[in-house]
Amino acid sequence: MTMDQLKRQAAARALEEVRDGMQLGLGTGSTAKHFVELLGERVAAGLKVIGVPTSEATRADAERCGVKLTTLDEIDHLDLTIDGADEIDPELNLIKGGGGALLREKIVAAASDRMIVIADDSKWVSTLGKFPLPVEVIPFGLGATRRAIEKAFAECGVSGQMAVRKAKDGHVFVTDGGHWIVDAQLGRITDPPGLAKALSAIPGVVEHGLFIGLASSAVLAGGGGIRVIERRKPKGDQE
Numbered sequence: 001m002t003m004d005q006l007k008r009q010a011a012a013r014a015l016e017e018v019r020d021g022m023q024l025g026l027g028t029g030s031t032a033k034h035f036v037e038l039l040g041e042r043v044a045a046g047l048k049v050i051g052v053p054t055s056e057a058t059r060a061d062a063e064r065c066g067v068k069l070t071t072l073d074e075i076d077h078l079d080l081t082i083d084g085a086d087e088i089d090p091e092l093n094l095i096k097g098g099g100g101a102l103l104r105e106k107i108v109a110a111a112s113d114r115m116i117v118i119a120d121d122s123k124w125v126s127t128l129g130k131f132p133l134p135v136e137v138i139p140f141g142l143g144a145t146r147r148a149i150e151k152a153f154a155e156c157g158v159s160g161q162m163a164v165r166k167a168k169d170g171h172v173f174v175t176d177g178g179h180w181i182v183d184a185q186l187g188r189i190t191d192p193p194g195l196a197k198a199l200s201a202i203p204g205v206v207e208h209g210l211f212i213g214l215a216s217s218a219v220l221a222g223g224g225g226i227r228v229i230e231r232r233k234p235k236g237d238q239e
């Protein structure tokens with residue numbers, strides 16, 4: 001089975017959790033795209049849901065698939081968010097933002113009663129950090145922000161190369177919110193909640209790709225079938 005087929009299987013399993021009338025957060029990336037397409041098929045067959053997209057790319061996909069959309073200004077909460085991830089650890093802490101959508105993804109996940117992470121099982125790791133950690137920053141004062149990020153890394157016992165993300169055309173990658181992303185090659189993040197807190201305290205950091213205590217469950221598709229892992233601690237618990 002190809003990686004893409006595994007992603008679609010995980011998306012299909014998560015779709016089983018969707019009920020008529022739900023307000024959904026719609027994630028970003030190649031796995032979330034499968035979910036939006038499968039959701040579109042259910043909508044065409046009569047399912048009534050409304051979604052909040054986490055990126056302009058997902059907005060376009062959802063519109064193409066006939067999924068009705070709204071915003072977090074028009075509704076006050078979401079029942080369920082389905083999104084992919086770049087890494088998932090056994091506590092269901094995540095690294096997200098490989099596609100640059102981390103800011104809207106985190107706002108949507110935080111506004112949602114539940115978040116299901118869908119992935120092929122190559123995303124499952126014992127310790128986060130092999131995937132470069134995306135940190136979304138304001139371009140103004142970037143030198144100072146980078147120094148503050150380095151200091152936060154040192155205080156949290158991690159270090160590694162940082163690079164401003166470039167788009168395929170070689171220009172600086174600009175997020176949907178108009179910010180830049182610094183990717184940090186940390187290798188091993190031993191205290192994800194501690195690092196998340198330290199990064200959030202830096203003025204030039206808009207958001208970072210550590211999702212702590214947000215995922216309720218993970219659906220992992222692999223050669224041996226599908227595994228569903230439930231988070232043991234309540235949503236928002238970072239200890």
Ligand SMILES: O=C[C@H](O)[C@H](O)[C@H](O)COP(=O)(O)O
Nearest residue numbers: 029030031084097099100101
């Ligand atoms: O910014 C992008 C998102 O966080 C994605 O959910 C993440 O990068 C995983 O994407 P994919 O499903 O394409 O591996």
